[in-house]
Amino acid sequence: MRQVKDRRAVKRISYICEVECNGAGISPFATRINDISTAGAFIDSITAVAPGSLIKLKFRVRGVLIETEAEVRYSMAQIGMGVRFVNLRPDHLHALQCLVDGIPIEPAFPLNERPGATDTPPASQNLLLGNFSVINIFDVIQMIENSRVTGSLVVSLPGESGEVHFNDGQIVGAKTSDRMGADALLRFLDANDGTFEFKKAAVPFEPAIKAASNMGLILDLLRIRDEREVLSSEF
Helix, strand or coil: CHHHHHHCCCCEEEEEEEEEEEECCEEEEEEEEEEEECCEEEEECCCCCCCCCEEEEEEEECCEEEEEEEEEEEEECCCEEEEEEECCCHHHHHHHHHHHHCCCCCCCCCHHHCCCCCCCCCCCCEEEEEECCCCCHHHHHHHHHHHCCCEEEEEEECCEEEEEEEECCEEEEEEECCCECHHHHHCCCCCCCCEEEEEECCCCCCCCCCCCCHHHHHHHHHHHHHHHHHHHHCC
């Protein structure tokens, strides 16, 4: 399953900024982030926080204020701790992705966080749009899952287009011009070019795909495809 691990690799960069930390029964303190990725960061700290603890972080990425919870994954006495971000807002994940990729941070989403927007955008409005050359489909799915929204991810790739359907952030269906369900979803998982947009739906979709989690579903589909490729290469 090395191919699956490669697809999920998270790029980490050196990035130093001030961060405020509190929670987990500790007094609030200010320190600095040393390096960062879209999944987590290493925080310089002489304060010992037990692994597994949840703390709250507040820091800035190119002027974007990010406030999020984080789980302490490991702690090194008098040195610092590695943390994993928990329930990042879509616009915060977008800002981190732009930082890691070394590109300008453009206005993000959802629409109800833009100046002058309403709290509940009409179902026909887009909540999310972008290009797969900037952000991969796995991170897009994670944004939708974290936002727990219902709607269609409209995917336009060279030579292929279709939709992935979500109910409360969970994948429940997919379709292309000639495929439905898991087979259709599988066609989108290697997207590295093309565009996407997420359109909020007023009512939930009838489930055509049933899975315990989005990640479990994706890993199962990639495993099945890898097995098919191995079998086909033997004949």
